[in-house]
Amino acid sequence: MTRLHIDWTACDGRGLCAELLPELLAEDDWGYPMARDGSPSPTVPPALEPNAQRAVDRCPALALHLTREAERPSAPTR
Numbered sequence: 254m255t256r257l258h259i260d261w262t263a264c265d266g267r268g269l270c271a272e273l274l275p276e277l278l279a280e281d282d283w284g285y286p287m288a289r290d291g292s293p294s295p296t297v298p299p300a301l302e303p304n305a306q307r308a309v310d311r312c313p314a315l316a317l318h319l320t321r322e323a324e325r326p327s328a329p330t331r
């Protein structure tokens with residue numbers, strides 16, 4: 254599972270990421286990104302990972318990061 258993390262201490266609220274990832278992010282009244290699901294670190298669906306990586310690469314404040322967590326293996330069945 255891939256998650257998008259926003260470093261609020263670094264973000265300067267230009268709203269570029271919300272333009273690149275409108276499916277995940279909206280802008281608040283001041284141009285700061287808000288996850289549409291209300292999560293502080295929204296999950297990035299596989300189809301949106303290229304756009305999320307583009308947002309990370311283009312963030313002028315280096316405030317975006319992607320983390321990839323391994324899926325927890327399911328319990329064995331008998």
Ligand code: SF4
Pocket residue numbers: 259263264265266267268269270271284285286311312313314315316317
């Ligand atoms: S692109 Fe970066 S600096 Fe701009 S609003 Fe998004 S996180 Fe903040």
